Amino acid sequence: MNIAVVGLGYWGPNLVRNFSKIPGVQVKYGCDLSKKNLLKVKKDFPSIICTENFSEVLSDSSVEAIAIATPMSTHFSLVRQALLAGKHVLVEKPMTQTSTEARELISIAKQKKKVLMVGFTFVYSETVRKIKKLIEKNYFGQLYYYDSTRINLGLIQKDSNVIWDLAPHDLSILGYLIQEKPISLQAFGSSFIGKKEVEVAHLFLKYRNKMTAHINISWLSPVKIRTILIGGSKKMIVYNDVEPSEKLRVYDKNVSLPFDKISPFSPAYRSGDILIPHIDQKEALLSELQHFIECIKMNKTPLTNGTTGLDVIELLEATDLSLVSKSEIILS
Ligand SMILES: NC(=O)c1ccc[n+]([C@@H]2O[C@H](COP(=O)([O-])OP(=O)(O)OC[C@H]3O[C@@H](n4cnc5c(N)ncnc54)[C@H](O)[C@@H]3O)[C@@H](O)[C@H]2O)c1
The missing domain is CATH 3.40.50.720 (NAD(P)-binding Rossmann-like Domain)
Known part of the structure; x- marks a missing residue:
């Protein structure tokens, strides 16, 4: 071909x-x-x-x-x-x-x-696929949050802001993992160098079931950080994409509130093993x-496909609207 x-x-x-x-x-x-x-x-x-x-x-x-x-x-x-x-x-x-x-x-x-x-x-990375399999097996329990930091010095794009450049990675990962669209979105951002396009930004997304996603993206960071945390009621993970191997760590940790401890309030913290799952090194x-x-x-x-691409564009358009209106955009 x-x-x-x-x-x-x-x-x-x-x-x-x-x-x-x-x-x-x-x-x-x-x-x-x-x-x-x-x-x-x-x-x-x-x-x-x-x-x-x-x-x-x-x-x-x-x-x-x-x-x-x-x-x-x-x-x-x-x-x-x-x-x-x-x-x-x-x-x-x-x-x-x-x-x-x-x-x-x-x-x-x-x-x-x-x-x-x-x-x-x-979406084609072995690490993201592993996380997807764990979610499908209900390994994390109820999903609480997705928290991504995707920051570096540059590369400042001529025809987009940092949100349109970097957020598609997280929005596509979220679409693949959660299989559900967010119900609302709010974007915060600032421009310091070009004075026009946002170079440092934070996005907050809300889902049904109270899950939230926070995406921190920047072209003005002195160091490259590519870290995603996902927290659930049973387990939590840290995915560090700049690690050459052992990118994913699964923490057998959680917090619960025993029924009889509601008053006085005394949450129980559980801390078990840390698992580093084997993940193929194949290039995504x-x-x-x-x-x-x-x-x-x-x-x-x-x-x-095209529809997946469109879903991400619609969310990016909502971030533009949120930046201009300085408000939370209700999506559905
Ligand atoms: N999937 C990923 O992980 C990933 C990573 C980096 C970049 N990207 C995407 O790849 C695209 C390119 O990014 P980049 O960082 O390589 O940009 P770049 O500016 O480094 O390269 C773009 C190239 O396109 C050429 N070009 C511009 N207009 C053209 C035209 N009409 N016909 C032919 N060539 C043309 C330019 O001369 C330049 O060589 C962007 O959409 C970016 O978001 C994706």
Whole structure:
């Protein structure tokens, strides 16, 4: 299967490298507006045809699928053209700049009977999959909270704020783990450098059953932290994504209030073992791309499809509304 990768800046070369590992898949084209970035990829993958001309890729009938890793503001136009040219498309997060655009792409993909997948890489990570299995087995009991810190120095994007850049990771993980939409959302954020787009932000989401999610995202942190805590009535976890191995720790801890101790109030704290589950070291992006190829071959709907992409865009739009109105947005 011939593939083209469009956008070869920071993320695109990772797509080229991982597609090249899949038997039967060939990255035929690398496309970018920057000659410098094209040359870098050509050096590592000499057989790839490098072009600045997207139409050249679209008009090659031997190209079945296109992966798009360009800045967000270009996604809608490039994906639309690719689908209309009869190509299957994998587009990086966030799918589009508006939910109207996302709906249009979903509709074109349906008409053209083409796979439209969104690159929510964390959903394909072995750690997130392990957490999902534990939730399905009711291992944590009632879920109390999801608390994520996703901060670093940069990379400040030209066409989005920090929420649109980094929150799609947590919003897609939450959508996958919880399988339920939040009932309300509130965003807080500030801009210090560009004075326009928010660079430091906090999101608060509420779910039915009282579960809450807090997402702390920043481009202005001196250190890179990628930590998710999930607390439940039976067990709690810490997922530290910057750990090279042992990313996940499961704490057999909880707090309860014995029936007869309500008055006077005296909660009981239980502290058991800490478990570090075995998790395969497979790169999430490789699993994501294998899934994309499988969906094309088997005519299947991807796990992270256009509708999943739209759900995230709707939440991102709600964060914009919340920032402007300085209020909690009721979602359902
Ligand atoms: N899934 C993930 O974990 C993950 C990680 C990083 C980035 N991303 C996403 O990947 C996308 C790209 O991010 P990046 O950090 O690589 O950006 P980048 O700015 O480093 O690279 C973008 C590249 O696209 C090229 N480009 C711009 N417009 C183009 C066009 N019309 N045609 C062809 N090439 C064009 C630029 O020249 C540049 O080389 C974004 O949507 C980002 O959110 C996803």
